[in-house]
Amino acid sequence: MKTYDLELQRIKSAKHGHGLIEIGVDMLVLPRSSKDESTVSNLSMAVDDARTLLILLKQQLAEIDALNPRSRRSGRC
Numbered sequence: 001m002k003t004y005d006l007e008l009q010r011i012k013s014a015k016h017g018h019g020l021i022e023i024g025v026d027m028l029v030l031p032r033s034s035k036d037e038s039t040v041s042n043l044s045m046a047v048d049d050a051r052t053l054l055i056l057l058k059q060q061l062a063e064i065d066a067l068n069p070r071s072r073r074s075g076r077c
Contacts, residue, residue, distance in 0.1 A: 003032040008045040014056035021060050023053070 006027050013024035045053070 005030045005032050008049055011049055011052050011056065014060050016060045016064055021057065023056065 006029055008025055008027050010026040011023065012026060015022050
């Protein structure tokens, strides 16, 4: 299995549709050395990028939630 190091450089956009949230990013993709056999996947980013990502996700989820009928938003379903 090929593994890669992904470095998030910039968050460009976020949108939702058909049950998916798509986030446009600029990232650097580098092959990981074969010595590192870690099976854990990690996403590393700067604190400012993480805050931006959190804000965009909250906005997108709020828009999705607003599309549901009021009776389904209460969490009692």
